[in-house]
Amino acid sequence: MGGDHGPSVILPGAEIALTRHPGLRFVIFGQEDAVRPVLEAHPRLKAASTFHHCDVSIRMDEKPSQALRQGRYKSSMWKALEAVKGGEADVAVSAGNTGALMAMAKFCLRTMPNIERPAIAAIWPTLRGESVVLDVGATIGADSQQLVDFSMMGAAMARALLHVERPSVGLLNIGVEEVKGQDEIKEAARLLKEARLSGLVYHGFVEGDDLGKGTVDVVVTEGFTGNIALKTAEGTARQIASYLRSAMTRTWLAKLGYLLAKGAFDRLRDKMDPRKVNGGVFLGLNGIVIKSHGGSDAEGTAAAIDVAFAMASAQLREKIEKDLQDFYLSVSADAAQKPLEAPQ
Amino acid sequence: MGGDHGPSVILPGAEIALTRHPGLRFVIFGQEDAVRPVLEAHPRLKAASTFHHCDVSIRMDEKPSQALRQGRYKSSMWKALEAVKGGEADVAVSAGNTGALMAMAKFCLRTMPNIERPAIAAIWPTLRGESVVLDVGATIGADSQQLVDFSMMGAAMARALLHVERPSVGLLNIGVEEVKGQDEIKEAARLLKEARLSGLVYHGFVEGDDLGKGTVDVVVTEGFTGNIALKTAEGTARQIASYLRSAMTRTWLAKLGYLLAKGAFDRLRDKMDPRKVNGGVFLGLNGIVIKSHGGSDAEGTAAAIDVAFAMASAQLREKIEKDLQDFYLSVSADAAQKPLEAPQ
Numbered sequence: 279m280g281g282d283h284g285p286s287v288i289l290p291g292a293e294i295a296l297t298r299h300p301g302l303r304f305v306i307f308g309q310e311d312a313v314r315p316v317l318e319a320h321p322r323l324k325a326a327s328t329f330h331h332c333d334v335s336i337r338m339d340e341k342p343s344q345a346l347r348q349g350r351y352k353s354s355m356w357k358a359l360e361a362v363k364g365g366e367a368d369v370a371v372s373a374g375n376t377g378a379l380m381a382m383a384k385f386c387l388r389t390m391p392n393i394e395r396p397a398i399a400a401i402w403p404t405l406r407g408e409s410v411v412l413d414v415g416a417t418i419g420a421d422s423q424q425l426v427d428f429s430m431m432g433a434a435m436a437r438a439l440l441h442v443e444r445p446s447v448g449l450l451n452i453g454v455e456e457v458k459g460q461d462e463i464k465e466a467a468r469l470l471k472e473a474r475l476s477g478l479v480y481h482g483f484v485e486g487d488d489l490g491k492g493t494v495d496v497v498v499t500e501g502f503t504g505n506i507a508l509k510t511a512e513g514t515a516r517q518i519a520s521y522l523r524s525a526m527t528r529t530w531l532a533k534l535g536y537l538l539a540k541g542a543f544d545r546l547r548d549k550m551d552p553r554k555v556n557g558g559v560f561l562g563l564n565g566i567v568i569k570s571h572g573g574s575d576a577e578g579t580a581a582a583i584d585v586a587f588a589m590a591s592a593q594l595r596e597k598i599e600k601d602l603q604d605f606y607l608s609v610s611a612d613a614a615q616k617p618l619e620a621p622q
Numbered sequence: 623m624g625g626d627h628g629p630s631v632i633l634p635g636a637e638i639a640l641t642r643h644p645g646l647r648f649v650i651f652g653q654e655d656a657v658r659p660v661l662e663a664h665p666r667l668k669a670a671s672t673f674h675h676c677d678v679s680i681r682m683d684e685k686p687s688q689a690l691r692q693g694r695y696k697s698s699m700w701k702a703l704e705a706v707k708g709g710e711a712d713v714a715v716s717a718g719n720t721g722a723l724m725a726m727a728k729f730c731l732r733t734m735p736n737i738e739r740p741a742i743a744a745i746w747p748t749l750r751g752e753s754v755v756l757d758v759g760a761t762i763g764a765d766s767q768q769l770v771d772f773s774m775m776g777a778a779m780a781r782a783l784l785h786v787e788r789p790s791v792g793l794l795n796i797g798v799e800e801v802k803g804q805d806e807i808k809e810a811a812r813l814l815k816e817a818r819l820s821g822l823v824y825h826g827f828v829e830g831d832d833l834g835k836g837t838v839d840v841v842v843t844e845g846f847t848g849n850i851a852l853k854t855a856e857g858t859a860r861q862i863a864s865y866l867r868s869a870m871t872r873t874w875l876a877k878l879g880y881l882l883a884k885g886a887f888d889r890l891r892d893k894m895d896p897r898k899v900n901g902g903v904f905l906g907l908n909g910i911v912i913k914s915h916g917g918s919d920a921e922g923t924a925a926a927i928d929v930a931f932a933m934a935s936a937q938l939r940e941k942i943e944k945d946l947q948d949f950y951l952s953v954s955a956d957a958a959q960k961p962l963e964a965p966q
Binding site: 376404405415418450452453460485486487488489490491499501502503505506507508509510511512513514515516517518520521522525526528529531532534535536537538539540541542543545546549 | 720748749759762794796797804829830831832833834835843845846847849850851852853854855856857858859860861862864865866869870872873875876878879880881882883884885886887889890893
């Protein structure tokens with residue numbers, strides 16, 4: 279029911295994803311009168327789906343607390359999360375209200391053992407391909423241990439998405455060395471260096487311009503900075519696209535050149551198409567949730583479902599759980615050893 | 623002596639600026655054997671300049687504390703700041719080590735009355751023209767009062783640069799409403815709303831994508847986030863330029879189209895040219911300091927000197943001092959009134 283267009287783009291998007299992954303099965307939650315007619319018009323999707331009517335749907339402008347009060351246990355958003363919790367679905371996809379989805383996901387799925395805070399991971403297009411960037415807005419502020427948790431979760435996601443055995447991980451920082459206030463980042467760097475995790479290679483600090491370069495597979499930061507960075511990059515891309523459009527329509531020579539180079543421009547548009555990398559992944563919960571962009575069309579929705587499919591196929595949740603368990607076991611083993619070492 | 627190229631681009635840059643502003647006078651500090659030959663080759667600049675030899679120059683990779691120890695009272699960087707302090711120069715321009723320049727500027731010029739922390743303001747190209755964004759990396763973290771100080775300083779700079787009588791000011795924030803941890807931003811918003819400052823119009827919160835849109839004349843944030851946003855935008859612009867280059871050289875049709883539309887591409891390159899908006903402005907000190915990008919060529923250096931000229935001509939320091947004084951007087955008047963009001 280979510281997003282700017284509701285079932286009219288979400289169901290066609292699901293059908294596109296279904297043609298790409300014929301093994302997909304959908305469990306659809308929404309208001310019957312909105313969903314049923316669109317579903318009837320897509321017989322192939324209908325055949326691969328189970329539909330559950332829900333009276334309540336969360337509005338895009340509802341505050342998280344309000345959404346929880348009004349939508350818990352009964353809204354289509356809640357029911358989709360509950361399907362993941364109960365094992366009826368492997369992953370939940372929603373184009374709805376992000377704040378409400380995160381609040382409900384935390385309440386319904388709960389955080390993993392050892393994880394205090396979930397993160398939202400974005401797939402960032404880079405000059406090398408794609409990187410995973412987290413947290414892009416789940417929670418403001420993160421202590422050093424949470425940054426380490428994000429590193430392990432992001433690496434597990436990068437492994438599933440980019441097929442790199444040991445993804446490189448960088449901590450987002452600013453260039454100046456002697457500055458105060460970034461103690462949690464310095465401490466996270468120390469922890470990552472010392473832990474020598476088998477699932478990732480700790481690269482060191484990266485700066486804002488390393489995001490677009492694709493210097494590392496995974497960029498870790500806390501949610502405020504991550505969200506500002508993500509929206510700044512999106513805004514800059516739109517700004518340049520607008521410059522380009524006005525430059526190419528200004529003179530007849532430019533227009534002619536544009537026509538000749540249209541194939542190249544289409545390729546460029548494709549590269550910059552935000553629909554191609556749609557899908558924020560909620561990590562750190564007992565179940566994977568994908569947030570599709572509210573303004574997505576059917577293609578964008580299909581891309582979010584592609585991500586969902588990749589994450590579920592890779593058994594992302596199980597792998598993250600195992601990585602975290604290994605890490606915390608090794609940490610507690612270290613801690614247990616220390617008192618023995620001390621007297622020597 | 624600073625930047626990647628030293629006097630060989632800085633002096634030609636000064637000559638370009640001189641042709642644009644024939645009233646300019648330069649006080650040049652540096653090592654005689656490096657500066658003198660270039661100065662001799664630019665007789666017009668030489669006629670408008672005074673040169674002072676300095677034995678010591680700060681290296682680009684020196685840590686701020688190291689630079690202070692080795693360069694205080696004698697380096698070319700220090701001497702340039704001292705010229706501002708003593709009134710010999712109206713503004714200092716350096717392409718050198720940013721951290722060292724800020725550390726020395728704080729030590730030499732000291733912060734203005736009522737100002738605890740200086741800020742670095744960037745000139746940000748937008749779809750509407752240009753905005754002022756601060757702090758882009760002087761200090762990490764800022765409390766609510768510091769964000770208000772940044773707002774007043776940024777507005778004064780925007781008035782001088784953009785010729786807007788009452789610039790609009792936005793506080794950089796993330797979209798989610800009900801999140802913890804941004805108390806200082808909320809508090810700054812309250813202070814700005816209540817203060818009803820004569821020198822600016824408080825717009826409200828803005829997000830990362832408002833930077834490129836030019837939603838407001840001045841965007842205020844603390845230095846960590848501001849630095850990440852600035853470098854992320856620069857990185858994204860380079861990333862898209864690289865996509866565009868490879869798209870336009872891939873087929874002969876694209877190459878032909880590129881040739882026809884070359885005028886348009888040149889205009890676009892011009893729009894995206896980071897040299898055109900070169901110059902970080904140090905605000906909050908008893909003297910204006912402009913940081914030119916280390917990698918700048920002569921054109922970029924000239925742009926930084928243009929900014930310096932605009933700031934000095936507008937008597938930026940005096941105006942900021944007056945705005946701050948008015949604000950703190952009104953605040954203390956309010957505070958003085960409150961005890962009288964309470965018993966009523």
